[in-house]
Amino acid sequence: MNDPLLKLGQRLHYAFADEKLAQLALTHRSKGGKNNERLEFLGDSILSLIISDALFKQFPQAKEGKLTRLRSQLVRGKTLASVAREFELGEFLILGSSVIKSGEHRRESILADTVEALIGAIYLESGLEKTREVVLIWYQSRLQDLTLEDPVKDAKTRLQEYQQKHRLRLPVYDVQSVVGPTNEQVFTVSCSVPELASPLTAKGNSRRHAEQAAAERVLKQLGLQNQEGV
Structure with a gap:
């Protein structure tokens, strides 16, 4: 295995046995050919x-809605991108030249998607229990810092809860349109x-970011943008 992947393994607390699988998890669609989108899924x-x-084990008295919001806080793109930056994952990404030149490799969504792809790759290589062990190491401090006080809800969640209430x-x-190169x-x-x-609109x-932005516009139009638990 090459030195970059050994270095990555030390940061991830997981050493890939299959170098090709690791490289696939790090390959963005801009590179062309096989990429990490299926592993991301x-x-x-x-x-x-x-x-x-x-969360189910950590908060045995928490209701479903509270657990859902806590989970959303932990698996959202912003949190995943933060995990990626802790690993300095950007230096390992396999990208197309246009993305590198534009600086898009630092984009939050690319970093977040790559973390998900790495999780998919670890699962394929080592199974669920090993993947759980690794992911819980990555999330250890974040899980320890959680409380049952309501996390800040994203715009889609707040709008949905308002409608339900x-x-x-x-x-x-x-989706009205999708434009631009892949x-x-x-x-x-x-x-x-x-x-x-x-x-x-x-x-x-x-799509996820656009939906959040549209929900935020609706909340603002309804005069609810600054309200929590509406």
């Missing part, structure tokens, strides 16, 4: 399972609720 689900299980139709999100796509997403005559560099 797998890792996203496994991370959710591991964190859900950890007032027995209104849940928000509907629709590695630089811009999503335009609309969010509609019955209180507003027409949907509001917003843009983001992923």
